[in-house]
Amino acid sequence: xxxxxxxxQIIRSGGLVAFPTETVYGLGAxxxxxxxxxxxxxxxxxxxxxxxxxxxxxxxxxxxLAEFNDDALSLIKFWPGPLSMVLPRKADxxxxxxxxxxxxxxxxxIPSDPIAxxxxxxxxxxxxxxxxxxxxxxxxxxxxxxKQNFADEIFILKAxxxxxxxxxxxxxxxxxxxxxxxRYGFITPDVIExxxxxxxxxxxxxxxxxxxxxxxxxxxxxxxxxxNAMELYDNEIGLNFANSKLQSRGALNLSVSGxxxxxxxxxxxxxxxxxxxxxxxxxxxxxxxxxxxxxxxxAINDRLNRAAE
Ligand code: TXA
Ligand code: MG
Numbered sequence: 001x002x003x004x005x006x007x008x009q010i011i012r013s014g015g016l017v018a019f020p021t022e023t024v025y026g027l028g029a030x031x032x033x034x035x036x037x038x039x040x041x042x043x044x045x046x047x048x049x050x051x052x053x054x055x056x057x058x059x060x061x062x063x064x065l066a067e068f069n070d071d072a073l074s075l076i077k078f079w080p081g082p083l084s085m086v087l088p089r090k091a092d093x094x095x096x097x098x099x100x101x102x103x104x105x106x107x108x109x110i111p112s113d114p115i116a117x118x119x120x121x122x123x124x125x126x127x128x129x130x131x132x133x134x135x136x137x138x139x140x141x142x143x144x145x146x147k148q149n150f151a152d153e154i155f156i157l158k159a160x161x162x163x164x165x166x167x168x169x170x171x172x173x174x175x176x177x178x179x180x181x182x183r184y185g186f187i188t189p190d191v192i193e194x195x196x197x198x199x200x201x202x203x204x205x206x207x208x209x210x211x212x213x214x215x216x217x218x219x220x221x222x223x224x225x226x227x228n229a230m231e232l233y234d235n236e237i238g239l240n241f242a243n244s245k246l247q248s249r250g251a252l253n254l255s256v257s258g259x260x261x262x263x264x265x266x267x268x269x270x271x272x273x274x275x276x277x278x279x280x281x282x283x284x285x286x287x288x289x290x291x292x293x294x295x296x297x298x299a300i301n302d303r304l305n306r307a308a309e
Contacts, residue, residue: 107171
């Protein structure tokens with residue numbers, strides 16, 4: 001509790017705090033404070049044209065920031081939880097300009113992790129937070145990862161031992177005529193379509209990019225990644241799924257039983273681990289077994305594809 005008080009004080013005085021969410025760790029600042037938000041971009045080395053997600057603790061706070069159409073109202077039932085909605089920003093929303101990076105929209109979510117919620121409540125402001133990692137590297141799913149990214153620069157709230165989903169939130173753009181998924185996550189397209197009672201589209205790399213950040217290579221380990229691997233070549237380490245047999249020293253399995261939720265939760269942690277192993281053993285490439293491209297597998301393959309680019 002004292003740590004949350006301390007973290008809230010840092011947020012209120014314009015500083016940065018890393019905090020756990022049910023997806024990945026966030027690097028937060030008071031979303032109303034321009035210089036605080038700019039320091040998020042500096043700390044991450046993030047291009048200023050890549051907007052931030054605003055985290056709030058209640059629907060009332062969300063309604064102050066954005067225009068909620070019927071579709072948005074139908075998706076509120078996923079809050080608190082791993083869904084971010086991109087909506088037209090209200091003209092009088094008290095949000096720093098850098099958060100929306102020049103767009104007329106704002107991405108919002110209510111996280112479900114109790115520590116994240118307590119931090120937002122104690123800070124009494126919306127918190128802008130990208131994932132707590134240097135721009136272009138893997139998202140942090142543990143205290144240790146955040147520490148590796150930011151050393152002692154930033155105060156980090158520890159998770160209460162609860163496992164997180166391990167993948168960033170699903171992002172859906174509701175500011176366009178047809179709802180469009182900008183990033184796959186735990187809330188899958190079929191689940192969203194069922195809630196909306198209509199089809200959604202999926203932003204492809206070829207479609208007009210809404211968020212410039214979507215263009216960049218993301219979530220990348222330093223070692224090369226080879227996906228859909230059927231066998232191991234020389235100088236490779238294996239990342240398996242279910243009964244795949246990419247056997248090498250240090251090889252890992254995302255889920256022996258072939259469970260996609262378990263695989264997602266392990267993904268970034270295992271990539272971090274294999275990356276470290278590869279670097280210290282002179283191994284060039286992480287070979288990843290193929291993952292079924294359905295349900296949460298869509299999000300896993302999305303992250304693997306970006307990392308392998
Ligand atoms: O699970 C998550 O979403 C985590 C936790 C901390 O909440 N946050 C996260 O933030 O993944 P970040 O910054 O790593 O990814 C946010 C993505 C970026 O790709 C950004 O381009 C997009 O959201 N985004 C933010 N605001 C947007 C907007 N107004 N329109 C379109 N895309 C937006
Ligand atoms: Mg990120």
